[in-house]
Structures are given as C-alpha cells and as structure tokens.
Amino acid sequence: MPVTSVEKDLDQLTITVIADFAAPVTRLWDAYMDPRQLERFWGPPSYPATFFRHDVAVGGRSVYRMTGPAGDEHWGCWEWTHVDAPRAFEVIDWFADESGAPNTGLPSVRANFAFEQTATGSRLTTVSRLDSLVQLEQLVSMGVLEGTREAMSQIDAVLADLAEFAASRAAEAQILSDTQVRVARVVRGTVEQVWRAHNDAELMKRWLLGPDGWTMPVCEIAADVGDSYRYVWEPDGGGEGFGFTGELLESEPPHRAVTSEAMIGMDFPPTRNELTLTPVQGGTLLSLVITYANAEMRDAVLATGMTDGMETSYARLEGLFEANVSV
Template identity: 75%
Template sequence: MPVTFVDKDLDQLTLTIVADFAAPVRRLWDAYTDPRQIERFWGPPNYPATFLRHDASNGGRSVYRMTGPEGDVHYGCWEWTSLKAPESFEVADSFANEKGEPNTELPTTRMAFAFEATKSGSRLTTTSYFDSVKDLEQLIEMGMLDGTREAMGQIDTVLADLAAFSSDRAVEAKVLGDTQVRVARVIRGTVRQVWRAHTDADLMKRWLLGPDGWTMPVCEIAAQVGNSYRYEWESDGGGDRFGFTGELLESEEPYRAVTTEAMIGMDFPATINELTLTPVDGGTLLSLVITYANAEQRDAVLATGMTNGMEASYARLEGLLETGRVG
C-alpha cells in the first residue's frame, strides 16, 4: 500500500497524506497531469473517474465525473492555482454539477501536491486545507480519507504500465460519453513547437494533410478569439475537395484552444473541439476533446477512420520536428 503517513490536524485545519512509490518523480508527475492516466486511479475502485477536461497549467481547469456501482454519477472540478513541474501543483477542489460548475453548497478544498525523489523512487505529499473543522469533518464523514487511500492504492499499477507512458504510441480515441470523444497522442516536441505547428499556416500546410495524396490549398488561421478559420484539402488529382470552418472561442497560449468546427457544405451540427497541450516525459501530450450534437454524429465520424488520418498527420509533424523545421 503506497500510503505511509496520514495526519489530521484540527488546529491547522489540514489533512496530510504521504505516499511512496517505486517510480521516478517524472513518471509519477505525468500520471497526475495526463488525463488518460489520472482517471485510472483518481476515483476509488468502485467509483472510477473520467476526466472531461484536464488543464495541467496555471489558471487551468479540470472537470471529472465518478460513476458508482449503481450508475450514480458525481462530478468534481479543479481550479489550478499554481504549478511548478515536476515539483508541485495546487488546485481548488470542488464538487460540481454536470456542467463542471462548482457546487457552492458543499466545501471547496485547497489541495497542495508536492513531489520529491527518494532513494527507492518518489514521494507524494498531499495536503488538504479546510475553512473550518466542520468542513474537514464533513468531508471525512463523506469518505474522503478512505476514498483517497483506495484511489492511491491503484497508482502502482498505473506506474508499472510502461506502455502507457511510451512516447511512440499512436493516436488513441476514448469515448467519454454519448456526445464526447477524447483523442490523445504524445508528440516528440516541446509544447511551444506543437502550439506553433497548430497556429502557423505555412507549417500546417506541410503536416495537417491526413493520408498521403492530399494537399491543403486553403489554410486561414483564426489569430484571435472571435475570429473565424477555414481549412480546405484537395486530392493530388484535383477530383476531391472538402474542408472545415469555425470560430476560435478560447485561446490560452501555448496550452489550450477551443474552437467550433463545421464541415463546409454539409448540414451536420458544428462540434466543439477543446485542444490541450501538456508537457510530459518524451514530448507533449496532445489531448483533443470533441463534443458532438448526439451519439449518432459521434459514431458516424469515428466510423470514417478519423483517427487514422490524424495519426498520419501527427507522424508527419514529428518528422518535421525531428529535422528541426519547427522552431
């Protein structure tokens, strides 16, 4: 069991949990900042978590849900208040509604995570700060301490799964719900490089092409929030052409961008695409959460082989990065 020390301090209104792991600090850090990994242990075994958003950056937000054995669903959210990779981060942890909005009727907890190297691996010290003894006792009565113990008991399995942290994995898609899919891939390059590759039209025309045999004659970037963009692709023979257009809704350079996306000339509802870039061991984790109008639209898009085209593009981008063509 990784938990080695627990201290409840009623005078300081804190709950401190210390856990030790036989893995390097960087791998433990990545387990917390990668949504694919943290959702494998954040909830206790009978209440597994799904992260719908996970911005591991100063000022970022995370939204997750935990689903119980009877199908009951509970939401939570984090407001990231500080981050110093790979040493520490702090969040305001709140209960939430299905929209990810904090539930003000229940306590919000300030949580500080401190990572340090040890002779046998790494240590994580988690300190929760409460506004009152009442809040502290209420959350413990609701199972916070027991749930945390059970959740941390799952981390060793995640850390031992070396394939989960491999930087050469292809694009993977996970269905998050009836209308959402998360696409993720680690790209060998810095966050700044990957961000630039998504915001420089000349670069995009060189890698965002899907399978071989296509060109990108139109690449109009949305430079500011509120601007629209337009991308069009054409087959080498000139017989086929398609494209997308949309609006830039949010931009937090170089970590997050949110856009709408609609296929040109089609009546399909526009999707919401949330792009997050997170530095991890081996490169940058690109996470794209796509929200569709309904499950039918989600399934129809997945059936087109979307992820295969994305993998071809990201592999091409890595080729540019390896040759130093993206600064």
C-alpha cells in the same frame, strides 16, 4: 499499498497524506498530468473517474465525473493555482455539476501536491486545507480518507504500465460519453513547437494532411477569439476535396484552444473541439476532446477512420521536428 501516512490536524484544518512509490518523480508527475492515467486512480475502484477537461496551467480547470456502482454520478472541478513541474502543483478542488460550477453546499479543498525523489523512487505529499473545522469533519464523515487510500492503491499499476502511455504509441480515441471523444497522443516536440504547428498556416500545410496523397491549398487561421478559420483539402492531381470552417472560441497560448467546427457544404451540427497541450516526459501530450451533437454523429465520424488520419498527420509533424524544420 503506497499510502504510508494519513494525518488529520484539527488546529491547522488540514489532512496530510504521504505515499511512496517505486518509480521516478517524473513518472509519478506525468501520471497526474495525463488525464488518461489520472482517471485510472483519481476515484476509488467502485467510483472510477473520467476527466472531460484537464488544463495543467495556472488559471486552468479540470472537470471530472466519478460514477458509482448504481450509475450515480458525482462531479468535481479543479482550479489550478500553482504549477512547478515536476515538483509541485496546487488546485482548489470542489464538488460541482457537469459544467464545473461549484456546489456551494459542500466544502471546497485547497490541495497542494508535493513530489520528491527518495532512495527507492518518489514520494507524494498531499496537504488538503479546509476553511473550517465543520468542513473538515464533513469531509471526513463522507469517507474521503478511506476513498483516498483506495484510490491511491491503484497508482502502482498505472506507473508500471509504461507501454500504454509511451511517446511511441499512436493516436487513440477514447469515448468519454454519449457525445464526447478524447483523442490523445504524445508528440515528440515542445509545447511551444506543437502550439505553433497549429497556428502557422504555412507549417500546417506541410503536416495537417491526413493520409498521403492530399494537399491543403486553403489554410486560413483564426488568430484571435471570435475570428473564423477555414481549411480545405484536395487530392493530389485534382479532384473533389473537402473542408471545415469554424470559430475560435477560447485561446490560452500555448496550452489550450477551443474551436467550433463544421464541414463545409454539409448540414451537420458543428462540433466543439477542446485542444490541450501538456509537457510530459518524451514530449507534449496533445489531448483533443470533441463534443458531438449526439451519439449517432459521434459514431459516424469515428467510423470514417478519423483517428488514423490524425495519427498520420502527427507522425508527419514529428518528422518535421526531427528534420529540424523551423517551428
């Protein structure tokens, strides 16, 4: 078990957990940066976690749900207050509802995660600070210490699974809920490059084409929050095309953008698309959480081969990076 020490300091109102791993610091760091990996160990085995949002930037938020054996759901939220890759990050962690709004009846925790290299791999020291002795004891009585030990005992298996999260893997879709899907891929490029690739119309026309045989004659970018965008694709040589339109709802360059999306000429409810870019070993983790109106719409879109088309586009983008195209 990786946890080597757990100390409760009643004077400082802290709980300190030290864990050692036979893996490099960058590998351990990435496990916390990537929601696909983090949700494999953030909750104990009987309360697995699902992350619906994970913004690795100061001011960002992460929203997660832990589901118990009886189907009971427990929500939490992080507010990111400090990021110093790959050495440390700090978050305020609170119990929440599914929107991320805090449950004020339960204690919030200011948690500092410090990563360091050791002779045999890496060490993670987590210091959780409470506001009062009552809060600290309340947290302990809820079984947090035991849950933390159980949760962190799962990290070794995640760290050993190098192939599952390698930059060479294609884009994959993961169903998060009845209405939400996360498409994730490590793109071999910097966060700044990948952000610009999503916000430069001429560049987008060169890579965001899906399968071969299509062109993108219309690419109208939404530059500011509240602006509308419009994308249209047509087959080479002419023929019937298709397109999407929507609004830029949130923008935090170069890490996060949220848009609505509706298919032009179709009477389907719009989706909400949350794009997050996170630097990881091997490039940039691109995570796109799509929220549909219902499960039927979700399944219908996935059945079109959407993920395969996205993979073709991302591979084409990497080709531009490798060819030293100015991005």
